[in-house]
Amino acid sequence: MPTATKKHSESKRRQKKRGDRPKKPKMADTADRHDLYQRSVQCVEDEVAFIDERFREIRGREARSVREDFCGTAAMACAWAAHAPNATAVGVDIDPEVLAWGRAHNLAALPEDARGRVTLIEGDVLTVQTEPVDAIAAMNFSYWLFMDRPTLLAYFRSLRAALKPDGLLFLDAYGGYEAHQVIEEERDCEGFTYIWDQADFDPITHRMQCYIHFHFPDKSKMERAFSYVWRLWSLPELKELLLEAGFTEVQFWWEGADEDGDGNGVFERVERGDADAGWICYLIAAV
Template identity: 30%
Template structure:
């Protein structure tokens, strides 16, 4: 796999941002689902903080003041995020489960994406984390802006079946990235799964890089019902479920109300409101 002279190799974070994340769609969704000009985003398990950066970029285009706090425990993620962070973005290397991370700063929106709520392996961890998140939002709610907690999860007929999928995505610099998701282990009795993401980089019709198992995840796969019940238990006033984050500007996101609205295999956003 020869590398062209003078051409920078893509790293695993370049590939991840190109293939996995949709910060433009998610940032619009978060503003729309909040519904009352949210200013402060807390992005837990943030990775490279791509969403936080987009949150601030969109606020600038809207002429609104905004801030973001992005938290992750992975030193490589934090180093990458810090290199790209604007002044209004605070990047912290810390355990998101620690209630004191970020000095208890209030937020209008707390977001946990890319199935990272699965890093909370036990129900006690989940409930504790949601309670601290609601308390952050409640500080803002007392200022009459309200607050929302949003996380994503997946499920359906194939949730605990082993398998893989491959698709291609363009990079920002013109390469084609071959994305490979593998469902390596799954235990329906415990809810634990192991998933991995691998990449191959194609340039001018030739594979020039391979990044096998660039990301490996050991997650608890929480169901929609488990997440909603835990949110209500810690004091969220209501919960909602959404299957689509691509929101048309000016429109209100459409929540799911019937199980028939879910596909056989689904990805959803679960929202808790203070």
């Protein structure tokens, strides 16, 4: 058999073999956006510790019952229920898909006794009715989805009414001049890159369009895994609204910085903030 013909048939055979082989799926196609979100955005153990410690300091007793608003996968509600044998948690979210994910992954992973102390409600935080709780938490700026003053005031009033007489409300907020910019920030996480994309900001209304993208080492991308349209609220606006809603005191807890100037996850109570390019703080509002 002439060599050329042999080569030809050999390469055809190899091609066929390659064609038959199933393509390796891209990392972006097999990754789970809720899992990536929890691993890159949330640190629920820190939130639980913060609520637990601050409540004890401010109220001189233990917080038992916590309501997590905009709970998403209910990671925080589940962590709260798991942190102490008498801890109970209620999670509220409007989206049945994310709640189902939370039930299947976070709730199902809890020991049976803790699982029994978590209630998940599919509902609107503006109208949901729950038993009075020690603390309510609305984290990762979710309440910024309420973009006008009357709606945010109504929400804060409903929270005050949903708390026990010595209850505390825990919120977070961010700001600094970078919050007013159209920018992208990348952060390396284990096995992927998290990208926070402030795609649009209107200085007149403070309306922002933000996205979360995830990129993978095989160059595949999960673009716009999450999309948020919200308002960049300022701390004085939030304090005024909380007091108007009937809260008696608003505390600000500012995040410290490491030697590179990045947030270190340690929050101190402050009377005034730093004019950082980008800052994060917790607000605690007392009934």
